[in-house]
Amino acid sequence: MSNRIGTLQRKTAETDIKVTVNLDGTGQANVKTGNGVLDHFIAQLARHGSIDIDLAAKGDYLITGWHHTTEDAAICLGRALREAIGDGVGIRRMGHALVPLDEALAQVAVDFSGRGYGVVELGISDGRVGDLPGDLIRHFLQTLAVEARITLHAKVLTGVNAHHRAEATFKALARALSDAVTLDPRRAGQAPSTKGTISG
DSSP: OOEEEEEEEOSSEEEEEEEEETTTOOOOOOEEOOOHHHHHHHHHHHHHHTOOOEEEEEHHHHHSSSSHHHHHHHHHHHHOOOOOOOOOOTTTTTTEEEEETEEEEEEEEOOSSOOOEEEEEOOOOEEEHHHHHHHHHHHHHHHHHHHHOOOOOOOOEEOOOOHHHHHHHHHHHHHHHHHHBBBBBGTTTTTTSSSSSOOO
């Protein structure tokens, strides 16, 4: 399978976002959302997932805060990821990872099932990571799962520092995604489902 690339441009009254995802990249990230913490976490998906991500976002955050920009970045990234995976022929489909970051330990499992669903337990909903509200990090991950049409379970098992909890989760998600989209030579030409499709 070649050219596993997804590209999307979406403009609304609240945001203007362009994103390209290359599943067969080398972990390069060029992310500019206006929020350094969000940029940092999306860059973790690229680096540790060996997925190239180019994402530029302009939003109304100076007026309304970070909700619209964060949510719409997740929508666009999820849709581009879904486009890149296409019919998923030959992929492993499922992946999981357990990743530590100092005192934090995050567990993530994903399934390119065609059914978008996210269960995210970070333990930082009431706090902040930099200038990004903790609950927006949960919302970003759930929105990404829905728009990419993947099943996502993410849970921080232990941790004190909110940044560590969030970053360990993004790194674990990256590793799980990398595992799930890897081509399995034993499944060449086959959809990874007894239904014959992962389109939903």
